[in-house]
Structure formats: C-alpha cells, structure tokens
Amino acid sequence: MGIEPGRLHFSWISSAEATKFVDVVTQVTDAVRALGPHENFVKHMPKVA
C-alpha cells in the first residue's frame, strides 16, 4: 500500500536470547536506515503557534 516492506519487521525472540536481540536490532536499524526517512504515511499536523 505504498509503505516500503523494509520498514516493517516481525521477529520472535525468547527472553534468553539477548544476542539474537542485539543482532535483530542492528538488522532492523540498518534496513530502515537504508530506506531513508519515511514521509508518505505521516500525518502533518497544522503547526500551532
């Protein structure tokens, strides 16, 4: 629907898997960083002075 698939991630990490957690955070961050800022689906609120 116009949001790049790489912006949404799902994973399954058990509470003992701290190493996997660190790996996945890094992966997710890298994937989103590669896509650049997200602009499409953001609602721009009118600026209130």
Add this chain to the structure above:
Amino acid sequence: MVGYIDKIKEISERLLKEGTVEMVIGFQKGTLPMMNTPCFAKTPEDVGNFVWDSHCGINLANYLTDRKEKIGVIAKGCDSRSIVTHITENKIKREQIFVIGAPCKGMMDRHKIASLFETEIRSVAENDGKLIVTAGDGEKTLEKADLLQKNCAVCAHRNPVIHDELAADPVEDQKDVDRYADVREIETMPPAEKWDYFDDLFSACIRCYACRNACPLCYCPTCFVDESQPQWVGKSTDPIDTKTFHFLRAYHCAGRCTDCGSCERACPMGINMRMLTKKLEKDCIDAFGWEPGLDLNQRPPLDTYKMDDPEDFIK
C-alpha cells in the same frame, strides 16, 4: 431473474402465515431507480411490497446482527456466505433464520449505468438480459452482461451456500474467472507507484462511512473511527486519515469478506475500496487456503492455530 419474485412472495407469505418466522427481510422499490431498499415484512400483506430484479445488490445479512426473533431472509450467493460468517461469529443462530435462497446472475453496477448518461436516470426496466434505461436525454437499451457490478463479474459462488428453500433452480457458476488480475497488477508495482495508486484511489473519499454501514461485517458496537480515547484515526478528510480508515477497515474484514460489493455499491463517490479487501482475500487463500463463508463448521483462519501456519515473515 425477474420471475423469482412470485416464488419469493409465495414462500414469504407462507412463512409469515404459518408463523414460522416473525419477519421476512427482502427488497422493495427504492425512491430512486436502481436503488432497491430493504423491506421488513412482518405481516403477509407486507409481502406485496417485495420486488426482485437486478438492483438488489445490498447484502441483507447486514440486518441480522444480534436479532432475537426468527427471521426469514432472502439470500444471494454472497449474502448466504455472509450469513454463514454471522453464524460462525455467533451473531445469530442457525435455527433463528430461514434462508430463502436466490441464485443470482449478478447485480447491475449503478455507478457505471449512471456514467453513461448526461442527465439523471428516471426509470430502469429490464427484459430478458436487457436494460431499458430512460434518462432526461433519452432512452437507451443496454446489455445487462456489460454492466455487472465488478464483484459480480468475477463472482465464483452465485448459488446460496446455505438455504432452507430455493426461489429458483441453481444457476451455473462462472468457471475460469480470474478473480485477482487487478490485485496482481498492483502487487507488482514498486512502493512509490503503489503509494500514488492508493493516494489517487482514496482521494475522492468524503468519509461518509456508507461503506462501513453497508458492510455486513462491520457490526462492532463502536467502530474504531468513532473512538476518541485513544483516537486511532482523525475524523477529517486528511488523506492520511482517509487511508488509515480504509486500510484498517479492510484488515477487519480479512478472512471474512465475501466480496458482496456492498461497500462499493454504497459509495456515493464510486470508490473501489474492494481492491483492499480483495487483496486480503487473496492472501487468505494463498496463506491458509481459506475462502470465507463456505462451511458452517469450519473456524476462520485468524482464530485457529496450526503448527504449519506460514511464518516466513518472522525473523
């Protein structure tokens, strides 16, 4: 198709006289051509108002939610599937309803017919596969087959799935219809192009919620768009809010939508929001092999767990 009405009237009258049901839900002529409205017949005399033609596109399952009395209801293929969905979701009991099945060859697309005329349409008559439409700027005879609602043109279940009595012999189902050609086309678009497509698709939306109200699945006591604490979606016609509404409504219909086309039919702006529900319908078939409303005894995929549920999107 027009011939059904005598049989429908006969069955309805009998049910009401015998007291099998307290009410029969059918169609009566609307105040505008091509806009038949639901008719709730509570006495045998009321049955006289019933009509049945190619403009009965409204899904009557919509009026069954949480009813307590015994109800007779006229059901096309798609309506009957919505009734099955209602029963599996405990919105009504099977014993409570008497389904008068109406095998259906498709309903007319009122938006398409209206677009063929410059002025307002005054009357529409039908005769043996033809429509005779009279508008301010003259009369035209049109081929019914060319003017089917988009969902009817690709319908794969024309006969009622459940019925207690049929108003006519079952019709032949359409074979080899490609239901998802348009969905596949959008799936192949890159994200930016998709964004433009949906931006354009929903730009006309005036947030009247006619689609939600016409939808038999949208029976939540408080719809998420009406919630204010927390407010999930803004109430203006801001393009993002509009899209949030349509996307979320489609998600709520995932694995339940029978593609009856009520939403698109009800839309005053002629928006094809079925693109979203159809995509989710396709995903349900691909992921779970599930088509909604075909079996009373099968639980929908989103409320069951199987060891082999697809999970390749999870890391």
Add this chain to the structure above:
Amino acid sequence: MSTEWEPKIVAFFCNWCTYGAADLAGVSRMQYPPNIRAIRIPCAGRMSPKFILAAFRNGADGVWVSG
C-alpha cells in the same frame, strides 16, 4: 548535536519474550543501536494493525514487532 538523520523505529515488544531479551541485553551491557523506541505490550497477541499504522502516521521511520 549532529544534524545527520537517524531513523526512529517504534518497537513493540512482548512482555515475556523480546522485552526480557532486551532487558538481558541491557544487564549484560551489550551494545546495540539506539534508534529503537521500545513499547512493552502484555503479549504479542495484544498487537493490532492499528498500532502499526498509528506509529507510521505519527512519523516513525520503521516499525518492529517482536514476540
């Protein structure tokens, strides 16, 4: 403060799984990128598509759901 763009990622964590893992990563002093904003949910079953859309609508660059 650097003006360089950093992604903002909204992360929905199940209380019993990933939230525990995040906690363990914390107490074990592991290094990971600071771009996630963790939201603890009682169970991944609490997740709803509207959370994801709400996050994007409010300006998230990415969303991560983890059970």
